[in-house]
Amino acid sequence: MLRIVIFASGSGTNTANVIDFFQKKKTAIVTYVLTNNKNAKVIERSKKRNVTCLIFKKDDLYQTNKIISFLKKEADYIVLAGFLLKIPKNIVKIFSNKIINIHPALLPKYGGKGMYGIHIHRAVINNNEKESGITIHFVNENYDEGLIIFQKQFEIGKNDVANDVAKKIAVLEMANFPQVIEEVVLKNLF
Numbered sequence: 001m002l003r004i005v006i007f008a009s010g011s012g013t014n015t016a017n018v019i020d021f022f023q024k025k026k027t028a029i030v031t032y033v034l035t036n037n038k039n040a041k042v043i044e045r046s047k048k049r050n051v052t053c054l055i056f057k058k059d060d061l062y063q064t065n066k067i068i069s070f071l072k073k074e075a076d077y078i079v080l081a082g083f084l085l086k087i088p089k090n091i092v093k094i095f096s097n098k099i100i101n102i103h104p105a106l107l108p109k110y111g112g113k114g115m116y117g118i119h120i121h122r123a124v125i126n127n128n129e130k131e132s133g134i135t136i137h138f139v140n141e142n143y144d145e146g147l148i149i150f151q152k153q154f155e156i157g158k159n160d161v162a163n164d165v166a167k168k169i170a171v172l173e174m175a176n177f178p179q180v181i182e183e184v185v186l187k188n189l190f
Helices: 013-023 042-048 058-062 066-074 089-094 117-126 162-189
Strands: 002-007 028-035 052-055 077-080 099-103 131-138 148-155
Touching: 002 013, 002 066, 002 162, 013 028, 013 042, 013 162, 028 042, 028 066, 028 162, 042 052, 058 066, 066 089, 077 162, 099 162, 117 162, 131 162, 148 162
Parallel strands: 002 028, 002 077, 028 052, 077 099
Antiparallel strands: 099 131, 131 148
């Protein structure tokens, strides 16, 4: 069975959703969750699902080989679920087209450093966009510029505010992220 390691920094709702999905399947298994935030809710959500969550320091990602060595031994795929640090080039190279990220906007709009969470939704509303959505993409060496795998959009209501957009995004993430990951994994199984 293919092994997925998830990187997350926050509440862990997408992480929990992905773990729950694959615990019911035979296509892959989430073996570890890695976080750089010792206070992240994702730690608790992972433990509840019997998935080990390892906390690392930012320097471990960029300045040592600890993370690379670990990933080479433990991961077939990497999933980013609300992970805010940039993945180093050496990891991207080793796991080319095997690092999957979800972004809460329709890329290429509203991507890049600093574009995450409510910041995106406020920008979308402030720019009077007619629609928003999610993008699931492969990770390359630049923030949010990897090959797009999947997008799903919705119309923004006339009276919607940033929090309304965030809620609609969350629904799309829950409904689509695990299934898209599975599709990518299945393509490499056969």
